[in-house]
Amino acid sequence: MKKTWLLGLGFFSISLTWALYNAFVPLFLDNYLKSAALIGFMMTIDNYFAMFLQPWIGHRSDKIRTRFGRRMPFLLIGMPLGAVFASLIPLHNSFVTLVLFMVLMNLSMSLFRAPTVALMPDITPEAKRTRANGIINLMGGIGSVLAFGVGSKLYGIGSFVPFLFAGVTMLICMAVLKAVIKEPIVTGLAVSSKSEARPPVRIKDQLDRTTLFILGAIFCWFVAYQGVEALFTLYGTKHMGMMDGEASFSLTFFSLAFLIFALPSGWLGAKFGKKKVIMAGVAGLFLVFASIVFLDSILMLRVMLIVGGVFWACININSYPWVISTGAEESIGTRTGIYYFVSSLAAITSPPLLGWVIDVFGYSALFISASAGLLLALCFLLGASSGERSAEDRSAA
Structure with a gap:
């Protein structure tokens, strides 16, 4: 360590x-x-x-x-x-x-x-x-x-x-x-012997059914998270009536809760399994975002953001190790690149997508849209097996 x-x-x-x-x-x-x-x-x-x-x-x-x-x-x-x-x-x-x-x-x-x-x-x-x-x-x-x-x-x-x-x-x-x-x-x-040499890692070979479901979930929850992160200040000022500084400061509660719970969430993933902890995090963050839709108190909003930061740690800390654990040891770099491709695609897609929803339906739609993204992520997770191989299985793959 x-x-x-x-x-x-x-x-x-x-x-x-x-x-x-x-x-x-x-x-x-x-x-x-x-x-x-x-x-x-x-x-x-x-x-x-x-x-x-x-x-x-x-x-x-x-x-x-x-x-x-x-x-x-x-x-x-x-x-x-x-x-x-x-x-x-x-x-x-x-x-x-x-x-x-x-x-x-x-x-x-x-x-x-x-x-x-x-x-x-x-x-x-x-x-x-x-x-x-x-x-x-x-x-x-x-x-x-x-x-x-x-x-x-x-x-x-x-x-x-x-x-x-x-x-x-x-x-x-x-x-x-x-x-x-x-x-x-x-x-x-x-390895010099052709009979013992392992075939080179190919990206398309890493996209098995379990991995695709995991990546689908990752895309959906990052769309929800990135959209909220990018547009929250506008939500706070235009929908909640905050000052600019109050709105940006409110996100600090989410970030600090994530930071504090980073180590415990990793321990939970190791003890109970990555998929179980991630599903609990996605379900919990869905409930947090869905409840924020009905809040008009800045204090309660910040309390819910603290709770949301804890659930986000459960998701984010365990997702990358889960992606790695479903493949062979020789594919770690390849799977890392795929993970960042999907999360970056969500980062590019989310702000304009959720911004368009806000333009059409108003700022109250921000957390409704984010909740929908988390619900869709939960559906992808239900379709994925835990997919974790033992160290011996990954080395032999």
Whole structure:
């Protein structure tokens, strides 16, 4: 578990960098673009890279064999490039250079996201993966909180300071990971005997019935979550009558509850099974979102958001280890890429979809739509078997 905490530094640096990026890059774009829709589109660049690059890179990291391991080469290339281009973003001198640095940073971050995530199951026994995922999500959450808490103060010193801080942090975390994390030796494709050699992992072979049902559920619950996250501030101000600060502050209750319950939800997944805990989380979050439709009290809204954060931890902490546990060990990187493809597709789809519903039916429809997405996710879960193989079965597959 010590290595898992140290691996969490990779997620810490990723979350820190993205939180600062999402907080301050819109301010840079606002100097050139006066359309909120265009600014919003520019801020989704990372999701497009995640959709098309991360599945391929995750798949490639399953197949390569180097003296540094399968995943580490992607970190050694992507993290320094990400640090450099993140640091350059506030130093732009035109819209063209701003977009160029944004694209290059997003490309660099996509190079190592899936391999970093795949390192966790590489170095963690199956029985401990949900708890390990709780640890690395906790580290990522700490990175986000630190970005919001310290980033504004650093930004007051100079717009370049928080980005430089993120870049230096990323390089330090990379050095620690390189020194501490030693990947297990995987011989799969290097076996000389044709009779013993395993066939290469193919993406289409990973899309069995169980996996497709799981991915369908993941898409639906991320549509619900991403839509609420993106549009909640507008819901709070226009439907609940909050001030801007009150609305954004209310989401903190959800995030902190998720952060606090990250480790316990991983323990529950290991003890009772990932599918059972996820189903409890989806059913619970459905009830929370459905009840918010009828609330007009800010206090009760925040109480329900705390409860919702607990249920979201049950879902989010256990979903990635579940996707991994339904396939062979040699497919970890490939399945990681597929997982991020589906979640990124939901992130791109959800805000405009739920925004259109709000335009037609009003802001009260936000949590009705999100509840419907969770109900559909629950239907997908009912159609999926637990699908978890033993470590011996996955190694032999």
